[in-house]
Amino acid sequence: MxxxxxxxxxxxxxxxxxxxxxxxxxxxxxxxxxxxxxxxxxxxxxxxxxxxxxxxxxxxxxxxxxxxxxxxxxxxxxxxxxxxxxxxxxxxxxxxxxxxDGANYAAAELTFALILAAMRQLPQQMASVKTGAWQMGVGRSLRGRRLGLYGYGRIGRVVADYARAFGMDVVWWASEAGGARAVADGETVAVSRASFFADSDVVSLHLRLTPETQGTITTTDLAAMSPRAVLINTSRAGLIAEGALLQALNAGRPGTAAVDVFASEPLTNAADPLLSHPRLIATPHIGFVTxxxxxxxxxxxxxxxxxxxxxxxxxxxxxxxxxx
Structure with missing residues (x-):
């Protein structure tokens, strides 16, 4: 052929x-x-x-x-x-x-790399030392902090293993069926959606994008996050309500987002308000690119x-x- x-x-x-x-x-x-x-x-x-x-x-x-x-x-x-x-x-x-049955380990690895990049200010620190300014701030350790994983799937479970190796506390939020599977597996599910977003130091999204999950992460969810919290998205941009992430970053809740996916791809406009936001860490949809x-x-x-x-x-x- x-x-x-x-x-x-x-x-x-x-x-x-x-x-x-x-x-x-x-x-x-x-x-x-x-x-x-x-x-x-x-x-x-x-x-x-x-x-x-x-x-x-x-x-x-x-x-x-x-x-x-x-x-x-x-x-x-x-x-x-x-x-x-x-x-x-x-x-x-x-x-x-x-x-x-195997998980996409490449996507899981990138997810955790973005968690480390955000918490340790790696892009900013690297940019600072390249200009001769040396250190630019003080990052935060992962040990003892809470990782909230939204969606009880294969990639999320691999990320959970990585997080536990770093001494993080892992909690979940998912659909009713996903939450039941998590509980059956001995995992901790947050007592409420509001507490999941409010109490997590890092929230990482691991859902398939379907008509049911389109826009499932709302402005209310993001506004509940701490100004020191980090949002990670290596899944699909459409999981977050249109315009909600930019609005949230402008409001300072969460304080940082690290994303591998955008609503329009490839996104090549360096002046795009989200891409150019000072509190956004971005990669060009490379979760599967190994x-x-x-x-x-x-x-x-x-x-x-x-x-x-x-x-x-x-x-x-x-x-x-x-x-x-």
Whole structure:
């Protein structure tokens, strides 16, 4: 099959073990991002299969209508960027998996790195010493402080293990079902939502973005946080109500936020009010951006391509399209 891989910005995949899974296919790797839909369609005219790199390119009805040869789209994870009904209308099979039982350790590691960066003022201290000013302030230790984890999932549980290794006290808030699982596992769930936000030195969000969780973190939640508290978000920006984080930082509650995700990505406007806020630590959505995580994720994606080529597709989102 003619397989086109989109948005591999640093040309990483060809050097990973998983790429061997595509041996025998005619593979084209695009290492830039084409924003113009017409130009993108022109690139992909001969594609039988598209491999998507997370949510970097939107697959719209109008794009699909310009790709008469396309038969398969393969990716991993959630798919708010893919028009699945349009795929079905155009006869394109869409395959996506959430992966196996393992946690995304790369995302968990970045989460904890941001906790350390915020509490120890690492970006500010590094900027200060680079200018010859030496120290710029006094950070805080993690031992004995409280980490509040919102969402009882796999990544959150890994972060909890890291936190306990640093001597932190861990509390949880989650859905009713998630809270029940936490209690059954012997974890501590906050007595109330208000106390969870008010009493945590660090709050880290670990929820999937769904219609139900969109905007679930409100201005009231953030206003309850201490002026010395830190908010961490390596999940999705949409979990926080629109405009609420900027409003909260301007009000000084929480005192600091460290985020890896933004409402509009890539965010390249250095003057953006949130990105440029002096109490915001930011990374450019790199929670999953490690060679190890890419190899794990794309092994699943490429396995879907091979399964389709062998006439036995897996992880079909719109199975009505496939006629064996």
């Amino acid at each position: 003619k397989v086109h891989i989109l948005d591999d910005w640093f040309d990483t995949l060809r050097g990973l073990p998983c790429f061997e899974l595509l041996k025998g296919h005619d593979v084209t790797v695009w290492t830039d991002h084409e924003e113009c839909e017409a130009a993108l369609a022109d690139r992909l005219q001969n594609a039988d299969c598209l491999v998507l790199f997370r949510e970097r390119t939107k697959v719209t009805r109008s794009l699909l209508r310009q790709l008469p040869n396309l038969r398969l789209i393969s990716q991993r994870g959630a798919y708010p960027h893919v028009d699945v009904p349009a795929c079905t209308e155009q006869g394109v099979l869409f395959c996506s998996t959430k992966g196996g 060679e190890d995580e890419f190899d794990r994720q794309f092994a699943d994606i490429f396995a879907q391509v091979n399964a389709y080529a062998q006439g036995a597709p897996i992880h079909m989102v719109n199975p009505s399209v496939f006629a064996p």
